[in-house]
Amino acid sequence: MAALLAGSAMAFGAAPGTAQANDGYDLWLSPAAAPAASPDIRVIGDSATLKLAAAELRRELTSSPLPIVLGKADAPDLAGLRLPLAGLGAEGYLVRPATIAGRPALVVTGNTDAAVLYGAFAAIRAQKMGADLAALDISSAPKVKLRVLNHWDNLDGSVERGYAGQSLWDWWTLPDFKDPRYADYARANASLGINGVVLNNVNASPVSMREDYITKAAALAEVFRPWGIKVYLSARFSAPIELGGLKTADPLDPEVRAWWKAKSDEIYRAIPDFGGFLVKANSEGQPGPRDYHRSHADGANMLAAAVAPHDGIVMWRAFVYAETDPDDRAKQAYTEFKPLDGKFADNVLVQVKNGAIDFQPREPFHPLFGAMPKTPMMLELQVTKEYLGFATHLAYLGTLFEEVLEADTRAKGKGSTVAKVVDGALEGHRLTGMAGVANIGRDRDWSGSTFNQANWYAFGRLAWDPTLSAEIIAREWARQTFGNDPQVVDTAVAIMMKSREAVVDYTGPLGLAHLMDTGHHYGPGPWVNELARPEWNPTYYHKADRDGIGFDRTRTGSNAVSQYAPAVARQLADPRTTPETELLWFHHLPWDWKMKSGRTLWTEMVAHYDRGVATVAQMQAQWNGVKGKVDAERWSKTATYLAIQHREARWWRDASLAYWMSVNGRALPAGSAAPEHDLAWYKAQRFPLAPGQGH
Ligand code: GCV
Numbered sequence: 090m091a092a093l094l095a096g097s098a099m100a101f102g103a104a105p106g107t108a109q110a111n112d113g114y115d116l117w118l119s120p121a122a123a124p125a126a127s128p129d130i131r132v133i134g135d136s137a138t139l140k141l142a143a144a145e146l147r148r149e150l151t152s153s154p155l156p157i158v159l160g161k162a163d164a165p166d167l168a169g170l171r172l173p174l175a176g177l178g179a180e181g182y183l184v185r186p187a188t189i190a191g192r193p194a195l196v197v198t199g200n201t202d203a204a205v206l207y208g209a210f211a212a213i214r215a216q217k218m219g220a221d222l223a224a225l226d227i228s229s230a231p232k233v234k235l236r237v238l239n240h241w242d243n244l245d246g247s248v249e250r251g252y253a254g255q256s257l258w259d260w261w262t263l264p265d266f267k268d269p270r271y272a273d274y275a276r277a278n279a280s281l282g283i284n285g286v287v288l289n290n291v292n293a294s295p296v297s298m299r300e301d302y303i304t305k306a307a308a309l310a311e312v313f314r315p316w317g318i319k320v321y322l323s324a325r326f327s328a329p330i331e332l333g334g335l336k337t338a339d340p341l342d343p344e345v346r347a348w349w350k351a352k353s354d355e356i357y358r359a360i361p362d363f364g365g366f367l368v369k370a371n372s373e374g375q376p377g378p379r380d381y382h383r384s385h386a387d388g389a390n391m392l393a394a395a396v397a398p399h400d401g402i403v404m405w406r407a408f409v410y411a412e413t414d415p416d417d418r419a420k421q422a423y424t425e426f427k428p429l430d431g432k433f434a435d436n437v438l439v440q441v442k443n444g445a446i447d448f449q450p451r452e453p454f455h456p457l458f459g460a461m462p463k464t465p466m467m468l469e470l471q472v473t474k475e476y477l478g479f480a481t482h483l484a485y486l487g488t489l490f491e492e493v494l495e496a497d498t499r500a501k502g503k504g505s506t507v508a509k510v511v512d513g514a515l516e517g518h519r520l521t522g523m524a525g526v527a528n529i530g531r532d533r534d535w536s537g538s539t540f541n542q543a544n545w546y547a548f549g550r551l552a553w554d555p556t557l558s559a560e561i562i563a564r565e566w567a568r569q570t571f572g573n574d575p576q577v578v579d580t581a582v583a584i585m586m587k588s589r590e591a592v593v594d595y596t597g598p599l600g601l602a603h604l605m606d607t608g609h610h611y612g613p614g615p616w617v618n619e620l621a622r623p624e625w626n627p628t629y630y631h632k633a634d635r636d637g638i639g640f641d642r643t644r645t646g647s648n649a650v651s652q653y654a655p656a657v658a659r660q661l662a663d664p665r666t667t668p669e670t671e672l673l674w675f676h677h678l679p680w681d682w683k684m685k686s687g688r689t690l691w692t693e694m695v696a697h698y699d700r701g702v703a704t705v706a707q708m709q710a711q712w713n714g715v716k717g718k719v720d721a722e723r724w725s726k727t728a729t730y731l732a733i734q735h736r737e738a739r740w741w742r743d744a745s746l747a748y749w750m751s752v753n754g755r756a757l758p759a760g761s762a763a764p765e766h767d768l769a770w771y772k773a774q775r776f777p778l779a780p781g782q783g784h
Contacts, residue, residue, distance in 0.1 A: 111720040113534030116277050116542050117569040119149045128153035131194075133160030133167060137315035138202035142209040145276075146197075149213040154223040155186060155195040157212075159205055162198050166190060173228070174200055180284070180317075181230025182208030184215075186223065195222055203284070203317035210280045217569050229554070232512040235402070235438070235467065235522030236552035237285035237321065238278065239367065240529070244297065249290050250473050250781045252480035253530030253537035258288060264308030271309060274529070275316035281549025285319050287524075291369035291406065293323040295331040298352060307359040319364035321404070326368060326388060327376035328352070339381040340391035353395040365401035366392050367440070367524075372409045385409075385425065386432040393434035404440045404467055404522065405433070407457060408447075410624060417640075417647035418624040419445040423456045427652075430461040438467040438522050443493040443507075445649070446630075448526075449602040450477050450484075450593045453661075453671050454493050456652035458510045459500025467522035468493070468511045472544045474528065475610055477592050479780065480537025482734045483708065483727070484592045485585035487547035487559030494555045499654040508555035523552040538730055539723045542570065543585060560586055577715050584708045591708070593670075594701025595738040596745075598694060600639070600674035603630040604745065609779035612737070613744040616772060632677055633752045638690070639673035650675060680753050692758045694749070698742040699761055705735045744771035 127147040132139050142159055160167050162174045166189050174183055182199040189196070197208040211229065216222055241249040242256035257274060259266070278286070288306055289297045296302055310320040329335040329348040339345055356363050370377025370388055378388030389405040396403065410421040426439060433439065439461065444452025448471040458466055470490055477484040494508040505515055513521040525548035528536045536542045546566045550557055560582065567581035596613070597604050604627045606614030618628040632640055642649035643662050650661040660666045664676040669685060672678070682690040709731045716724060743764035746757065751768050764771075 110722040113539050113542065113723055114273075116535065117546055117566055118277065118280060121148065126151055129156035131156065131158045133158065133164040134202070136202045138206050138317065141276075141279075141315055142197070142202075142206040145206075145209050145213065145280075150216060150222075153195060154221070155193055157197060158187075158189055158194045159197045159209065161202060161205060162200055164198075167196065167198055170196070172196070172198060174198070177204065177228060177230045180204050180207060180282070181228065182211055183228040184208050184212045185226040185228075195225065206279055206317060207282055210282075214280075214565065214569070218565060219573075231282055231553045232514075232555060233521045233523050233552050234519070235285055235364075235404075235524075236281075236283050236549065237287060237364075237404075237522060237524045238283055238472075238527045238529070238548075239287045239291065239323075239469070239524050240527045241290040241292070241473075242288065243290050244294050244302070248530055248781065249292060250471075250475040250526070251528075251530050252473060252781050253528060253535060253541070254532040255530055257529060257531060258305075258309065260302070260305055263305035267308055267312055270531075271312045272316075274535075275313045275318055277535075277545075278318055278549065279316040281546060282553040283549045284317050285321055285364050286313065287321040287323055287367045287404075289323045291323045291367060292373070292375060293325040293369070295325045295328040297322055298324065298328055298356070299332060300355070303356055303359050306356075310360045310363070314362065319362055320360060321364040321367055322356070324366040324368050324392065325376065326370045326378070337381065338376060340378050340383050340387045341381075346391055346394070349392060349395040353392075353399065353401065357396075357399045357401075361399075363396075363399065363401060365396050365403055365436075367404040367406070368392065369406045369408065371411070372406065384429060384432070386429045389437045389439075390432075390434045393436045397434070397436050400436075402436045402438065402520065403434075404438050404524065406469070407439050407441045408469075412622040412624070417642065417649050418629075419642065420647060420649045420652060423460065423652045426457060427460050429464075431463040433464050436520070438465040438520060440467040440469050440522070440524055442469045442471075443490075446603060448476055450589065450596055451489070451492075451600070451670060452602060453674055454496035454498065454507050456649070458496075458507045459498030459505055459515070459654060460652070462500070462516045465513065465518045465520045465522070466510050467524055468507065469524045469526070470548060472525040472528045472548050473781075474541070474544075475781065476596075476605060477589070478734060478737065479611060480528075480532075480541055481730045482592060482737065483538070483540045483584065483588050483731060485540065485547070485559075485563060485588045486544045487551070487562050488586065488589045490547060490551050491559040494551065497657075499656040505654075512555055523548075523555070525549075525552070539570070539727055540581075540585065540588075542566075571719055574718055577718050580711050580715050584711055587704055588708065591701050591704035591738070594697045594704065595741045596701075598697030598701070599669060599690075600671040601631055602674065603627055606774075606776070609776050609782050611776050611779040612774065613741050613748075613771065615745055615748045616768075631673070633749060635753060637677055637679040637682075638749075638753075639677040640675070641677040642675045646677065680755065691749075691753065691755055695746065695758055695761050698746060702735070702738045702742050705731065705738045709735060739765070740771075744768075747771055 132143045182204045187196045246255045327338045329338050329345045333348045369375050371379040393403045407422045407426050410418045441457045445455050496507045498505045509515040543566045547562050550562050563582045563585045567578045571577045604615040615627045618626045620626050650658045680691040684693045747764040747768040
């Protein structure tokens with residue numbers, strides 16, 4: 090019932106930008122209600138996807154200076170136009186005026202139905218950004234083939250690192266009940282070009298591949314299909330034991346191989362366009378091929394062989410580290426995977442997080458990018474804000490994503506950016522992918538806050554084209570979300586563009602990372618040092634003592650810098666040439682180290698913490714300036730969340746400084762406020778019920 094209400098309430102949603110209530114359900118799109126007037130639209134062809142494309146244009150556009158004609162390039166009336174579609178592949182679109190049967194029209198076309206749908210969304214986006222449809226001439230093809238959301242959703246409805254309510258998937262009522270929200274979700278993804286969804290957590294339950302759950306997944310696939318979206322499943326490596334009753338999951342065992350082949354065949358019978366498997370193996374307690382002394386390539390290739398006859402793929406995660414390995418955690422994935430370059434089957438992508446540790450507010454790019462030229466490297470970004478203040482802190486991640494995509498690996502000389510590794514341009518790979526760990530749940534606004542929706546949006550737009558600018562994406566999103574008032578749009582963009590750096594400043598400036606409290610990752614815990622695995626403790630990462638702070642990853646330390654291409658390694662080997670934003674990631678330095686500003690390291694650190702808190706206060710003031718210009722519901726929720734963020738930024742700053750002072754015995758620079766409480770108070774805080782914890 091709730092779901093039905095959700096669907097129908099959408100029909101009455103307020104238009105973006107009005108000062109009425111708006112619960113955010115419509116995201117950056119328009120409400121379902123048909124506009125009073127709609128343009129003249131002709132669809133050539135009758136597929137479900139083309140119908141959706143036409144419905145979107147009707148719903149989103151109130152007028153068009155030209156009649157609109159939609160259809161595949163080879164459709165009657167369009168084929169004769171000889172439009173330049175050859176370079177657009179299966180998903181690229183073309184939108185331009187043309188004369189059809191003697192009448193001028195705006196043509197929306199592509200080589201497949203999905204491409205036409207993307208073209209329709211592009212036309213809508215362009216019009217909302219102020220373009221004149223009569224003069225529109227746009228064409229675009231995705232630079233990345235697999236643009237996939239990873240849901241860390243459990244079968245009981247909880248979401249690991251989810252801060253937007255329960256899972257969207259109601260596994261209990263599937264396959265019978267197809268909540269209208271599933272189609273609304275698919276529509277939002279399609280508007281960005283997202284073409285794949287991994288339904289279940291990488292910490293996977295074998296039950297996801299049980300017959301009844303395959304039927305449930307098939308029901309979702311059916312809803313998503315017309316929107317151009319394939320479903321994928323996270324596979325638990327030991328499923329042949331748990332589901333199949335075998336004694337082993339050894340990837341070279343013939344019975345195990347046969348089990349996976351039969352299981353894949355079964356899945357493809359239910360879901361003919363099933364995308365394939367995502368696997369977390371031998372990581373944080375998950376089973377994997379290393380349990381049988383086999384390599385990650387052995388494991389991936391076994392699954393790849395099972396899905397290859399169906400054109401399926403395997404996304405094999407490189408997020409591995411072991412408590413038995415005393416080496417720097419930041420080095421372990423590279424050490425394990427680099428020697429496997431060239432050993433993976435053609436339909437395997439190695440999925441690599443943006444940084445070598447774990448989605449910190451800032452990390453240097455992962456050294457595996459550029460280091461495995463023979464292997465397609467799929468970039469994994471975290472859209473949900475596990476380490477950036479959950480749903481309550483405003484942190485626009487477009488800038489974080491842009492920073493990693495623009496990072497230069499120097500693998501093949503200057504300009505070998507992570508974007509070029511990921512989109513295949515550097516090595517000529519055609520199988521390419523980008524994954525985003527979703528921030529989507531059953532909250533009415535899907536992502537836990539209005540501004541979190543922008544992170545979903547930014548992921549989708551960058552997966553389509555990793556060279557887009559974060560600022561342009563922010564502007565696009567703000568205009569579609571809030572309407573055309575320039576003051577509102579400028580304010581939203583200004584807030585967004587500084588927001589992530591503010592989080593870096595108040596949680597861990599100058600390359601510090603992994604300082605949060607245990608388990609829930611909510612709030613500061615730089616003092617934590619008693620956890621079983623050394624690399625789970627913040628003290629492992631900052632190594633602060635009376636004399637200095639930071640992780641020496643040069644030759645005198647773990648030598649992680651040697652995993653980068655020589656030009657990058659040389660730069661990072663010297664603290665004077667290392668970017669100060671990454672200084673303490675790579676170097677252990679005395680508290681009196683002279684920074685470029687002329688200040689000591691300690692004084693500079695304090696200045697960053699202070700700046701982080703001050704930036705949030707500025708963001709609050711800017712948001713107050715658009716009160717009454719944004720609908721009251723979204724305005725006041727955002728204002729309340731900014732107040733929470735300000736309080737918690739202060740908490741992060743105070744707790745961190747109290748701890749650093751207890752270690753270095755130094756006073757705060759003049760003018761910097763003393764922490765509100767003593768260190769013992771901060772240490773005593775407990776949050777057993779914080780959301781999103783794994784279980
Ligand atoms: C899904 C981090 C998170 C875990 C997550 C893991 C991963 O460690 O805290 O919740 O598990 O990354 O990416 O596999």
